[in-house]
Every structure is written in structure tokens, then in C-alpha cells.
Amino acid sequence: MARATLQTIADEVGVSRMTVSNAFSRPDQLSAELRERILAVAERVGYAGPDPAGRALARGRTGVIGMVLTDSPRDAFTDDVAVGFVRAVAGKLADANYSLVLLHGSTADGRNPARDVAMDGAIVYSCVPRASGVTALRERHLPLVTVESTPIADEPRVNLDDALGAREAAQHLLDLGHRDIALVVTSVNAAGEPLSEAHGRDAVDDAIGRRLAGWGAALSAAGVRPRVIGTPGHDVDDILRDRIDALLDQPPTAVLAFSDRAALEIIDQARDHDLRVPEDLSVIGFDDSPLAARVTPPLTTVRQDIDAKGEAAAASLLALLNGDPTADITLPTELVVRASTAPPRGVGR
């Protein structure tokens, strides 16, 4: 037996297709009695309701919102902060009856979910400007919100006040008396220059760029010139591990990391170098991820409210979908001083 459709039910009941459609989608458009009869027949023939694919085409909306992440879901979901963001977005969207679809990057055989999946809009999270997914989304003219990403066009943007948080973190180290400070970042070339700048294209308007700017502002005001080490990748990777290792052979007295994960990696490696944190080395993270307060020593870090970020992103997109006015959003940061920072050796309090 072929799958039941609206027409199947209509024939069975002896009404037109759209009356059946109304029975499911606009109950006020027909008598309760007729509706009951239709629903009963539908149940009997195993018809679960209007097919979403047909409905999506006719209505011009799907009820689905896409999320593109720089990395594959496999990589992105190993990051507590990204997970928290996805959770908040999915929750907020669910409240508005939208479902979230996770879009992986394009593949060698030419598939690209950002191009091929039916959706009503998308959130671009922490993406490099030319990621295949981002390009496809823009070409489809889908309503978009970018979060911690290089802007694409005139879409609403949600960002952290990275520069301020970074500035406060750097100032905290300066106040403790540190002068030999290293910065640990991603998305830089071997010379420690931001990748996109080095490539002479696209303004450096991503989170790393803003954090570098914030750290730099505080440090240069104090006449401190930091060492910058980093990886061309987007997260802690083997290149970064090697460079941290090299850094700790001639350790600074303090290091500012672009994330808590990077900070934890530094602390782990410091242990291998017989450096005590914070006595021999102060370390400041970024994010205040769930782990930050639980590790030993508890991590001094720059807190962001990842739930607020996710909800702001979802709210912006929903506003866009509804034709409501939108605006860029900058979320606050807060320095959280715990036990991974202290004055450098030889500096009294």
C-alpha cells in the first residue's frame, strides 16, 4: 500500500484535499464533527499528519534553523564553551518552536549542508570568513546572525566585549608586578601576526583579534612588549603544544591564554617543566568554562556568559525572521581572579 497523503484521506472521507489539510492545520476552518471524522480516518489508515517536506515547500518555511561551526561537530563538541552555546541556542529556539540543525563543513565530494539543507535561517558561530558553509549561506540569502565571527555583510552580530576582558586580564598581571608576559593564541602565522592581516585581506575583526588588541592596549601602556606564540589552527593543537613547550624552556613569569582549554594545557605543561603555578608562572584563561573553577589550581580567567550569548544569537535571528528590528549585541566580560595568578618571584605584595 502506498503511503497515505491528504488525498488518500480526502477520498476516503469524501471531502476535498484541502478540507483534510484544514482539519490538521486550521481546525477553525471546519466543523468539529467533520474534523473528528477526518482525524479518525487518518488514524485508521496510519496517516500521521501533513508531510513536512510538502508543507515546507508550500509554506516557504521549514521550522529549522542551521548552525555552522568552524570545525566539524566532532571537534566543536569537545569544547565546553561551544557546547554551552549550542545548548543555549537550541533551548531558545525550541521556545519559539524552531529546531536546530548542525551543519558540518563541505566535503570532498561536493556536498555542503549549508547549501543543501532546507532551513529558514542560520547562526554562524566562531567561523573564519571564507568557510565554505558561510559562503553558501550568504549565497542563499538566508537570514543570518554571526557570532564571534568576521562579519559577512550587514547581518546582526553578537560578540563578546573581548577587548575589555583582555585588557583587564593583562592589567591584573601588570598590577601583580609581571613584566615578562607571553600571549598564547590561535589563527596566527609563525611570526605571531594575525593570519588574516598577514594575508592582506579582511579586517581582523574576530575574537582573537580583539583579544590581542585588548591585551596589547594594557601592556603597551605599561611599556611591556609581550612574546606572542600561537598556531595557525583554530584551537589547541600539536603545533601550539610544541610552541608552549618551547616557551616554557625559557618561561615568562605570566601568560595570557585565549581560552581556558589553552590555559589548562599550559598548566599541564608547566608541571612537566617543574614550574609551579602560580608561584613560578601565572596563567590566565578566557571563558570561565565549567572546568575552570574545578581544576587545581582554580583558574583565574575572563568570564563570559555563554548562555546569554546563545540566547542573544537566537533572539536576534528570531527577530530577523519576524521582520523585527535588530541590532548588534556586545556582551560584557568579567575578570574572575582565582588561584592561578600571583606576583612573580621576588616581587613582594
Add this chain to the structure above:
Amino acid sequence: MARATLQTIADEVGVSRMTVSNAFSRPDQLSAELRERILAVAERVGYAGPDPAGRALARGRTGVIGMVLTDSPRDAFTDDVAVGFVRAVAGKLADANYSLVLLHGSTADGRNPARDVAMDGAIVYSCVPRASGVTALRERHLPLVTVESTPIADEPRVNLDDALGAREAAQHLLDLGHRDIALVVTSVNAAGEPLSEAHGRDAVDDAIGRRLAGWGAALSAAGVRPRVIGTPGHDVDDILRDRIDALLDQPPTAVLAFSDRAALEIIDQARDHDLRVPEDLSVIGFDDSPLAARVTPPLTTVRQDIDAKGEAAAASLLALLNGDPTADITLPTELVVRASTAPPRGVGR
């Protein structure tokens, strides 16, 4: 200007609609030269490729797989184990060019993503039998795989060997000399009986049921009758916290928890009761979540390979979609002894 469609491009180039379709979807069906011309026009008018909604209807497939979770994404994503599962599923599906859509439960206003979102199949993770999402999925006759859930029909199932893992955990406590043991679980009534059994419906064939069976098998063989405390909910909640609190007023010497999260909660509360773990109270978790090895004391627990579970679930569903044969899968567990278990006071080693 209206949005460009295949027809727009066709008119512009002077060919038929389907030749344009072929240019995008079946490049071998037309000359390279014509294809170039078509693609050039498409680019010029800002046509990003065939609309996924139209394509989904015509093809009868969407490239999207759904995931239904007992809780809202907001709740589910606070659980490391669930996140690990989603990550593994999404990764495996991405390899096969499917995207994963997160389906929240039905809402008061009658929306139900499991019924309303277009998809080719779905994975049911850790769900109660009558969850609205599960029901809707079944009614749609979608290809399904159930994971750690009560079976629905004859769909492939992926489960952990919970009973064996639980048995080994209980045996470990018995071997250490414990006789006063408590079990901490979810999905039970006030009398500590599994909810579904108490309701006289549905076999108790979920993870909690199997763990109870495994613990019970080892304990009853040793003539030990455990105290069972739990919540009717699906995870650590205030009811469970209160009952743990009451339990620790007259503490057993050891407790077997249904998850690492529950075990951590017990350890936290033990501290409040001036009970030392493991000296005064041994605690065993379940899952070996990322935190288990990092907390103090490191947690004795039953390890499961959550990546393997996610990949198995995705692989089963893909097989189903391809018409390949499928089979139920039971994944192994392994007792990991760390520092949260020890002999009870007064029992020499």
C-alpha cells in the same frame, strides 16, 4: 525582484528548466560548455543552486536525521555523556553527508518537531517509551534506531551491557567487604520500584532497569539486600538530592549510583555530612564521563565508550536507510577502579 529559480535561469539561458537542474545535480547529463554557461548565469543572478525544499519533495529525501532526547536540548546538553553521544552521532552522520537536527519535545501549543520536521530517519536516545517525540516518529513510519530506550517496535537497538557493568560494580563492593549498600537511581516510585513496572505497563527494558538487575544479581547472590533510593525524574533533581541527604543521615558503607553525575552529587553531600570518601563511604559511578578522572577523589566507575555508542547508532540508521541488514548492538562495559572505593571501616584488607 523575485527570487531566482531553475526557471529563471532556464529562461535567461534559453534552455529548459531541467537542463539547468542537470547542470547542478547531474553534470554528466550535459555538455561542459553548456554547463559553464548555465553556472555563469546562475552566479550572475545570484542563484545559489536548487532550493532544498523543492528538491526534498521531489527526491523524497532531505539529508537530515533527527535526534530525540528525553529532555529539552537545554537539559540534555548539560550532561557530558549525552553531549559525547551527540558529538559521535553528528560526526558519523557527517561522514555520510547527513546533518543532525535536534528535536525538542512537544510544546503546549501543539507543535511537535518530531512530527513537523522533514527528515529521513531518527535516533531515539535515552527516551521514556511514551515520549511525544517517540510516538510521533513511530506514526510517521520513519526509519528509527533506539539507544538506551525502551524498544518501540522492531527497530534496531543500541544498548550498553548495563547489567554486566552493574554486576561487576556491585561485586567490587562485595569483594571489598561491604554489606550495607545503597542504590541511587532515577525513574522509580517512592517505594524504589521501577516506574514502568509499578504502572503495570511496558517491560522494564531501559538502562536503569538493566542496571538494577545487574546490581541485584550480584548482591542477592551474596545475600545482601540493598536500600534503593531514587527519583521519579530522569536525572539528578531536587527530589533525589533530598533523598540522598536523608540517606546520608544514616549512611550505608557504600553506594552504587546510576551515573557519574549522581556519584559526584553523593560525594558533595557526603562532605556536608562529614563523611570521607572512600574511608567512610565508598561511591561508584557509571559512565566514566570526562570529569570522573579529574575530580577528587578520582571516581571508581563503570566505563562505557560513548563514541562507540554514537557511531554504532549512526551506523545502524545509515544501514537502515540504505536497506542494508541491521542487528541489535550491545556495547561492552568495563569497571574502572579509582580512589572513591575502599574497604568499609573495620574491615582489614
Add this chain to the structure above:
DNA sequence: CTGAAAGCGCTTACAG
């Protein structure tokens, strides 16, 4: 309260 008409954008055999 119910239905005839038109259309959403695309693809799949099939014929030429």
C-alpha cells in the same frame, strides 16, 4: 463551513 484553482521549486524516467 467547504471546494476548485493555482502554485511552492524541483526531479525522474522517458522520448527524441
Add this chain to the structure above:
DNA sequence: CTGAAAGCGCTTACAG
């Protein structure tokens, strides 16, 4: 290599 025909399953105004 290209196109005319039929169809995927549904909904949206509009008329009666």
C-alpha cells in the same frame, strides 16, 4: 546531449 510531461504533498487566497 536536450526537452515535454508528469508528479512529489502540501497550502494559500478566493469564491461560493
